[in-house]
Amino acid sequence: MRREDRDILISVLLCAIAVTVFFLSNTIRTMIMVEQSPIINSRFYPKFLSVLLFICGSLIGIRASLTRLTRKASLLKETSVGQPSPDGTPQIDENAGQMNARGLALTALACVLYLILFEALGFLFSTVLFMASLLKLLGSKSWHGVVFPAIVTPVAVYTLFRFMLGVPLPRGILPF
């Protein structure tokens, strides 16, 4: 997907969010007697911001559409004179996106699982599992390269927060 196409999609999304926020703002209660103003009340900021968001979203879309039109026009001009069409327009970082999409998805999944298990299993146990899985996922090959940081980091963080800073962390299934 090209940068302009992507920006047009973002623009549509932003305008949709803006419209939703605008209508949701109408459901906010107001206390005009307290606030002395029929306009500037608890609804004003959300409404005003939704209008601004709509304007900015639309401008992003208009700018992207204009860039796309200009590019198409120049492409047509180049091909009409029999030249190859060197499409040098900026592309969305397809390669960057594919660089490590699997790693990114699995890291996100590990974070969600860690979120679920953080309190249930307790900090120490869940963190050892989280660290070990991420270390393996991100390329640690040797067993000591996984086990050593996966145990040392949670123990060090737990000691620092629980015993030195007095911040309670979930114990979960462990007695301490």
Add this chain to the structure above:
Amino acid sequence: MMALLQQLLTGFGDILNFYSLLAITLGVVTGITVGALPGLTATMSIAVLTPATFLLPPEIGIALLLGVFVGGIYGGSITAILLRTPGTPAAIATSFDGYPLAQQGNAGKALHLALYASVIGGLISAAILVVLAPQIARIAVRFGPAEFFGLTLFGISIIASVSGDSLLKGLVAGIFGILFSTVGMDSITGVRRFTFGSTALLSGFNLIPVLIGVFAVSEMLELVEKRRESVVDKTVGAIKSGALTLREFKANLVNIVRSSFIGTFVGIVPGTGGGIAAFMAYDIAKRRSKKPKEFGKGSLEGVASAEASNNATTGGALVPLLTLGIPGCPTTAVLLSAFMIQGLQPGPLLLQTDARTVFALFAGLIIANVLLLGFGMIGIRAFSKVVRIPIRVLVPTVLVLCFVGAYSIANSMLDVGVMLVMGALGFLMRKFGFPGAPLVIGLILGPINEAALRRALSASRGDWMVFFGNPIFLAFLGLTILSFLLPLIRRRLSAV
């Protein structure tokens, strides 16, 4: 002046104890380490460390974060000189002459001069902060809601200068930040806004999980996506140390002092930061130099001017933060939240209500710069090696700290969930060209701005002349318009 000195001495008395010094040391070392790692920012490390400081007394907890701030700006110069890979944007100008010097076998000379210049820059800016902050606060303390509305409007307008390539996208991020700040109970009337029946959302979004998500989690996800072995794929060559002579240092002293003043005053202007200060001081140093042709090819003057000025922005940036409650850059936005969770509200009243703590922090800033000198001299070699930390160890470790940080604010998994969602949002924003800093600035300043507007109108019974008949408000409005227009004018000029 004597009263000021007395307060500063009391500040030193409060902060010169084992725990405070340990905290500042930890902060400076963390700051240099993170600063040396290209892609990782002091903003990120302050966001991650903030929750760890909220159970500490403010003068210890915030002094630690100030240590990170000071160390973080200097740390960027190490990799800028050794690898031509600036650890922070503020160190880009340092690499112009630092790297050629390293190639000529003068890395030790460049690193030591960068360190001395940074320390002098930091100390001069801290001194200006101590003198200037109480004067500005004395004026600002007379501000009413109308002036505050103008002031926060100006604060929000720095979104324009931290938006990077696209002002529109920066504005969108800022709007989202202010919109997020409207979630919860309205501070004026107490009515619910966008809570969708949830009691958990009544108090709105907790600031720290949002900061950790936007600045730290998103950075980690980006590192995973880039799939690299370590932050920098280059190796550090040998550092010949101790080569800087007293004569060379003396020759650069005037340049360092001048650049320190430039850095401090640039730092005071919201929306500027170390990068702009370094370029400005570098340019002036070049024009004033007897050997301008050496600039860019390995000039010690170039390194000294860039480093003195970028470190001097630390004290400068704290002036609007502490006296007006306006964060001038993403790092001070995070620092502002650190003050808030300590129960301190940066702004004109801070120097009246918590003067002792503030002066202890001033003393802490000075000590942080002195410690920077010590640790910089001892550990240049060690800090230059941190770039080889494997991503596979760095990412899970930082993510664990993010989880612990978000959880420890209120022992709530909701905060951890918010952090993850904001991390994902921050990552998508980075990917699609939306800067994260405006979102945070909107989230912090939005509610203050809204409350000031509504309080002023409520007091004037809806009469708008409360603003338009107020010269201070009009001055801030003018500055706000200028602040939005300047980046556009700059872009036009650079396009011509």
